[in-house]
Amino acid sequence: MATTVQFWFEFASTYSYLSAMRIVKVAATQGVVIEWQPFLLGPIFAEQGWKTSPFNLYPAKGRYMWRDMERLCAKRGLPLVQPEPFPQNSLQAARVTLSLEDQQQRAAFVRAVYTAEFGEGRNISESGVLRGCLDAAGLPSDVLDRAQDPDIKNALFEQTARAKENGLFGAPSFIVGTELFWGDDRLDDAILHATSI
Secondary structure, three states, X not given: OOOEXXXXXXXXXXXXXXXXXXXXXXXXXXXXXEEEEEOOOHHHHHXXXXXXXXXXXXXXXXXXXXXXXXXXXXXXXXXXXXXXXXXXXXXXXXXXXXXXXXXXXXXXXXHHHHHHHHHOOOOOOOHHHHHHHHHHOOOOHHHHHHHHOHHHXXXXXXXXXXXXXXXXXXXXXXXXXXXXXXXXXXXXXHHHHHHOO
């Protein structure tokens, strides 16, 4: 039976974009199964007294991050357009993702959202943009309506609570068994660990 890696991501996270665009291929080479787990970093940051991304709170860190993203995206052949505003409001996109029970559908939608956001600089809080993402993922646009379902709203609340319980403090994060790996640069380590248990 294949080992599972939980991929915890936040749509406002630049480095989650990098992981989302390569995790399926990396996992497939090792026979590892990926669970796509959206969550919100806002409540976690708020508990630390942050009202926005640390990349905005610390300008030097923010400048470095965008330059780092430029280098990494160029190396990986990924487009990069800085969206305005940053960070994006990811609430609706996360809810839509949770409404998709099939992991392959989740993967396709998530990649479409990241492409729109960081590949094209579009505002993913806009319903029209998310409808376009559903279309790009081969999914019906009425999936967007599920994001308003009280059960889905509650599921996202519970999802973020689970993230806190698991000790997550940033994205992307990967959970393998009881081990936590943080950052796109730890994706390969997480996959390797999954093959060893």
